Amino acid sequence: MDIARKILPVNFLSTIPKSNVHRWKNLKEDDFYGYQYASLLTKEMNDLQLIYDETNSFYRKQFCCFLRLRTSIIKLFTPNEWHKILRNNKAKIIDTLERIKNIIPISTAARLLNISTKTYYNWIVEVRYKCEYSPLKLCTKRFPGQISQSSIIEMKKLLTATSLLHWPLASVWAEGIRKRLIAFSLPTFYRYNRILEIRKSISFKKDHKNNAPVATHPNQYWHADVTIFTTRNGVRHYIYLIIDRYSRKILAWNVSTKLSASLRLLSIKQALVLASISNIKVSIALIVDGGAENNNNIIHDFIASSQINIHKKIALKDV
Numbered sequence: 581m582d583i584a585r586k587i588l589p590v591n592f593l594s595t596i597p598k599s600n601v602h603r604w605k606n607l608k609e610d611d612f613y614g615y616q617y618a619s620l621l622t623k624e625m626n627d628l629q630l631i632y633d634e635t636n637s638f639y640r641k642q643f644c645c646f647l648r649l650r651t652s653i654i655k656l657f658t659p660n661e662w663h664k665i666l667r668n669n670k671a672k673i674i675d676t677l678e679r680i681k682n683i684i685p686i687s688t689a690a691r692l693l694n695i696s697t698k699t700y701y702n703w704i705v706e707v708r709y710k711c712e713y714s715p716l717k718l719c720t721k722r723f724p725g726q727i728s729q730s731s732i733i734e735m736k737k738l739l740t741a742t743s744l745l746h747w748p749l750a751s752v753w754a755e756g757i758r759k760r761l762i763a764f765s766l767p768t769f770y771r772y773n774r775i776l777e778i779r780k781s782i783s784f785k786k787d788h789k790n791n792a793p794v795a796t797h798p799n800q801y802w803h804a805d806v807t808i809f810t811t812r813n814g815v816r817h818y819i820y821l822i823i824d825r826y827s828r829k830i831l832a833w834n835v836s837t838k839l840s841a842s843l844r845l846l847s848i849k850q851a852l853v854l855a856s857i858s859n860i861k862v863s864i865a866l867i868v869d870g871g872a873e874n875n876n877n878i879i880h881d882f883i884a885s886s887q888i889n890i891h892k893k894i895a896l897k898d899v
Contacts, residue, residue, distance in 0.1 A: 654694055666695060670703040716775065727764050727772065734761040735769070739778045749773060793865070793899055795826035799855055802831070804848070804868045806839065820844060822851040825867075831855055839871075841878040848879075852888065863889040870894055 631640055654662055666673060677689045677700070690697045709719040716726055738744060738756050747755070753769040756762040762769070773779060795801045807819040818839050822832040832850035836843050848866070866883075868874035875894070883890045893899050 650692060659694075662694065666693060667703075671707050674700075674704055674707055727768065731762050731764065732772065732776070735772060736776075736778055738762070739773065749779070793825070793867075795824075798824055798826045799862060799864055801825035801865045801867060802851065804844065804866055804874060806844075806871065806873065818843075820847040822847050824855075839873050841873050841876045844873045845878055845882055848882070861889075863891065865899075866890055866892045867895050867899060868892060870897070 630636065631643075657665065673693070677684075677686060680689070684692075686700060687697050690700050705722070706718060709722040711719045714723075714726060716723070718726065734756065738752050738761065739749075744752050744755065749770060750766060753762070753766050756769075793801055801824075803821075803823045803825060805821050805823070807821065809817045809819060811817065815837060818836050820832075820834040820836070820843055821830060823830055831854050832847040834843055834847050834850075874892075879892070883892055
């Protein structure tokens with residue numbers, strides 16, 4: 581009731597029945613909805629009285645409009661996008677805040693911009709100690725943790741070398757470390773490549789229109805594939821696999837130095853035995869690639885004569 585007397589008009593308080601006032605005084609704090617805000621209101625009472633003073637109604641409306649505008653602008657961007665915009669314009673922001681700091685303190689202005697005061701003061705150091713000869717545009721004496729100009733030259737040579745253009749950035753970095761051309765970490769390598777824009781990363785767009793089949797139960801879709809593995813002695817081995825799409829279980833596998841239809845047929849028969857499929861009502865979609873070991877008369881004759889309902893589908897063609 582102490583808060584109510586300070587905020588609510590006297591005319592309104594006089595209309596509240598005394599019995600209600602007496603009952604409210606005997607109730608506990610947690611019996612009231614929103615009681616957790618009582619302590620906050622008590623602390624901010626002077627500010628609230630000042631804000632809701634009738635003489636300040638025009639300025640109160642202006643301030644509320646400003647807050648709505650600020651919230652709307654910030655919500656237009658993700659936090660990363662918003663901070664990126666501020667970083668790219670930090671010199672202008674610092675100049676503006678330094679001009680108005682006698683009216684709006686730096687800590688308050690930083691909160692309004694949704695940045696920390698520590699970030700703001702770091703920006704001041706970066707702007708004041710700017711150096712055009714540094715790749716990071718920072719004074720090397722003030723920020724000694726930068727890589728040398730000679731290391732940047734070697735890095736550019738590695739990233740623009742014709743023989744290494746098809747290499748990933750991590751492999752190029754490892755090549756530079758192996759030949760002792762550079763001596764800094766992989767994250768630093770990534771960072772300087774991004775800042776200097778020596779080699780732009782390739783972005784791959786995901787195909788959201790992929791009509792890949794979705795398995796709802798076991799033995800609905802099987803994938804038949806062959807993986808090639810070369811041992812140290814130079815011998816090439818073919819690993820035949822049959823995998824259930826729903827459970828991701830390997831139903832059958834074989835290893836051979838030959839790529840043949842008979843071994844593919846053997847893996848299919850082994851998968852049928854392991855899956856214990858004898859019900860002719862079961863329908864299996866066997867997804868294969870366009871390899872000769874999958875598309876031949878041996879496989880076609882077996883599917884045609886099998887009691888199990890098997891439908892062979894070629895990936896990226898039939899599905």
